[in-house]
Amino acid sequence: MFTVLAILVLAALVLIHELGHFLAARCQGIKVYSFSIGFGPILWSYQGPEVLYCLRAIPLGGFVGFPDDGEKNDRNLLVNRPIIDRALVMVAGVGANFVTAFLLIVLLTTIGGKEVLDQPGLQVKGFTYSNSPSELAGIKPGDIILAVDQEELDKNDNILSRFQQNVQAHEGRDLFLKIDRQGQSIELSVRPQGSPPKIGILIDYAGSYVKRPYNDPIEILQEATHKFNRLFVITLQGLVKLVTNFKETSVQLGGPIAIVATGSRLAQTSYLELLNFAAIISINLGIMNLLPLPALDGGQLFFLVLEALRGGSPIPRKLQENVMQGGLFVLLSLGVFMIFKDSYHLIQDYIESNL
8 A cells, every 4th residue: 555655656746747848838828739647558548639648657757749740830839939938848847846845845844843942941961071160150960041141042942052152252251141940040150261262061952842833824934945945955965976976876776666665664654754755756856857868858958058059040850859769768778777676676675584
């Protein structure tokens, strides 16, 4: 069941990507003759009024078919549209994946809530050395620092870094602390020593992290944007590392089977983990499709850039077809290789786990 769920997630992401291309074309009045999920032999098809919808045997992608033949002045053909119109169709699939990932992260952020501290202040755990400035000032392990120079330390998780910054900013002058010691309020002062200034104290958050629902939709969007940007950068850095250090990182590559296996394991953990997996894969699909490689959206965009640089003179169609067909063959071959590679590793893992 969990494997089926993972396969459905991947199929849904491919469907969303191709729908991006399809809708971008149809909204501009561009003719489309086929809409396919997967490659190879047709398993199921439906002939609509204008479009043939297909589900094919090899679930390694999909494509939207555009008619090439017709009158040169027929503006409903993709090949006769301005470069900007064609570029919008090409990037729409990637955009659909990014939007999907962002919406999934918004959903996960809303459901998961935010982690906050259930108690304000910082608790003293000990001292970094004997007779440190903080120990000499009368601070004791177990004390809870509630304020620094009359500035309250709330439940925000940045209070630890704020405290450290305050210590370093008090070189040669006293730092005034408000402390809670077993319910008793105490005020002490300590002068940082050394370079950089330190008070020789070990501290941590007084509270524990708990989940709280978001009350502000703007805060949800801000947090989701932060998470999306972080995932995007991590994915991009991983791709750059793969290209620049292929020998060491290539062993980490996984094909469709490995991806499905990972998704299946996460689905067994929780459906939220499966949604998080879908968001990550959606970002990966978007970035990968932007690569300037034949048979990918980035390859099509590369041809459009060359056409623009040639003053609007298109690259010969025969050359484009040969390059794209060659690229498609390479990608399918790589996909088949990765399937065998993943299958081999799964069989090895199964044998080892049952010895």
